[in-house]
Structure formats: C-alpha cells, structure tokens
Amino acid sequence: MDTPETVLQKIIQMQESNGYSDQQMADRIGCSRPLYQRTRTSKIPMGGTFLKGAMKLLETPAMEGRKSVASRKTRETNINLELNLDGTGNYAINTGIKMFDHLLAQVVRHGLIDIKLDANGDDIHHIVEDVAIVLGRAFNQALGEKRGIVRMANVSVPMDETLVNIAVDISGRGYAVLNMNFSNNDMTGFPADLVRHFLETFAIEARINLHASIVYGTNDHHKAEALFKALGRALDAAMKVDPRIAGELPSTKAFLES
Ligand SMILES: [Mn+2]
Numbered sequence: 001m002d003t004p005e006t007v008l009q010k011i012i013q014m015q016e017s018n019g020y021s022d023q024q025m026a027d028r029i030g031c032s033r034p035l036y037q038r039t040r041t042s043k044i045p046m047g048g049t050f051l052k053g054a055m056k057l058l059e060t061p062a063m064e065g066r067k068s069v070a071s072r073k074t075r076e077t078n079i080n081l082e083l084n085l086d087g088t089g090n091y092a093i094n095t096g097i098k099m100f101d102h103l104l105a106q107v108v109r110h111g112l113i114d115i116k117l118d119a120n121g122d123d124i125h126h127i128v129e130d131v132a133i134v135l136g137r138a139f140n141q142a143l144g145e146k147r148g149i150v151r152m153a154n155v156s157v158p159m160d161e162t163l164v165n166i167a168v169d170i171s172g173r174g175y176a177v178l179n180m181n182f183s184n185n186d187m188t189g190f191p192a193d194l195v196r197h198f199l200e201t202f203a204i205e206a207r208i209n210l211h212a213s214i215v216y217g218t219n220d221h222h223k224a225e226a227l228f229k230a231l232g233r234a235l236d237a238a239m240k241v242d243p244r245i246a247g248e249l250p251s252t253k254a255f256l257e258s
Pocket of ligand 1: 125129197
C-alpha cells in the first residue's frame with residue numbers, strides 16, 4: 001500500500017510525463033485547481049478526497065481522451081467551456097450571438113470536436129475575443145504534450161463563389177498570418193473584422209501557427225463560414241494521432257512547447 005507521499009510523487013510524475021496542467025490534474029483527481037496546487041507543493045497535507053481520487057487515477061493509467069474544462073470571468077465576460085478534441089462533432093453553443101454560434105458550430109462539426117460553451121458579456125467584441133482566448137487555451141491544454149500528432153495540415157474549402165485556404169502547424173508557437181478581404185455585405189450585424197480578430201487571438205492562445213486566406217469570393221457570410229469550416233478541418237487533420245509515431249513528439253528537436 002502506497003503512502004500518501006508516494007502517491008503524491010507518482011501523481012507529480014504523471015503530470016510531468018503527460019504535460020498536464022494543474023487544472024487537468026485537478027479535473028482527473030476530482031478536486032479544485034487551488035487544492036491540487038497546494039497539495040502538489042505540499043503547502044497543505046493530502047486530504048481524503050485527493051488521496052482517493054489520486055489512487056483511482058493511478059490505477060487507470062490508460063490514455064484518456066484529450067479533454068479540457070475552462071472557465072473565465074472578467075468584468076466584461078463570463079465564459080464556461082467543456083472541450084473534447086476526440087469527439088464526434090456534438091455541440092451546445094450559446095454565446096448570445098447567432099452568427100458567432102453558427103461559425104463556432106462549423107469548427108466543431110468539421111473538426112469532430114465536442115463542445116459545451118456558454119458565454120455572455122457586455123459587448124460583441126469582448127465576447128468574441130474572450131471566447132477565442134478561452135477556446136485557444138483549452139485547445140492547447142487538451143493537446144497536452146502533443147505526442148503522436150500529425151502536427152501540420154492544410155485544407156482548401158469552397159463555399160459557392162468563395163474559396164479559402166487554411167494551413168496550420170500545431171507548433172507550440174502562436175502566430176497568425178491572415179490574408180482576408182471582406183466586403184461588409186452580409187453578416188447580419190456581425191462585424192467582419194471580428195472573424196479576423198477571432199482567428200488571430202485563437203492562434204496565439206492555442207499556440208498554433210495559422211495561415212488563413214480568402215482566395216476569392218463575394219459574399220461575407222460565405223467567406224466567414226468557409227474559414228471556420230476550414231479551421232475545423234485543418235485542426236482535425238493536424239491533431240490526429242498517427243499510430244506510426246504514437247508516443248513520439250513530432251519534432252526533430254524532440255520538443256514542442258505546450
Ligand atoms: Mn480586441
């Protein structure tokens with residue numbers, strides 16, 4: 001029978017070798033993040049709930065799904081998110097902005113991600129930007145150490161008269177190059193520049209390299225929708241685990257920022 005000290009050592013080892021965040025470990029153990037952190041750093045003795053959860057976790061070392069839970073509350077917005085990168089495209093999205101819900105649903109459906117998202121706030125710009133922050137961070141967190149992933153992908157998605165291209169590299173470095181012209185003609189009040197702002201913020205927070213271009217097109221709704229579909233498709237392809245390199249880091253440096 002392990003002593004609480006040994007259990008803690010094994011838990012810390014599990015966190016390090018999988019690249020899990022404190023929040024991810026807390027979720028797995030079934031306690032709060034502050035409690036996890038204080039226990040991990042031995043600021044408080046290990047409680048019964050922690051010990052029980054930790055021992056259960058150590059007994060089932062099988063690879064779990066790539067999931068993440070996130071909440072963010074500021075004076076401007078309040079966001080709650082549950083994310084499963086290995087989903088089937090199920091979603092419950094409510095940001096209070098119909099067009100934004102519609103666009104996010106494209107990423108989820110075409111990226112085969114499961115999402116529960118509730119967001120509200122004082123202003124459309126704040127909601128879109130903060131959802132991008134929370135979603136980006138949750139994406140990066142759920143990917144963990146990124147072992148075995150394909151890492152790079154590019155897709156081309158048409159929608160009627162519009163064509164868009166997206167290339168992504170899940171590199172651990174956030175960078176966006178966005179080449180997109182909108183005409184401000186058809187987004188039912190959704191500012192076209194928030195499409196650009198969302199993609200840029202998401203790329204930086206998710207620590208991915210994202211290049212997105214509207215190759216041509218006329219209708220802004222088509223352009224935006226094609227971009228979000230392409231983002232879903234590109235992320236799905238890039239985060240896919242290739243069994244030939246399962247467990248390995250897809251980098252000649254044998255290291256990726258997480
Ligand atoms: Mn902003």
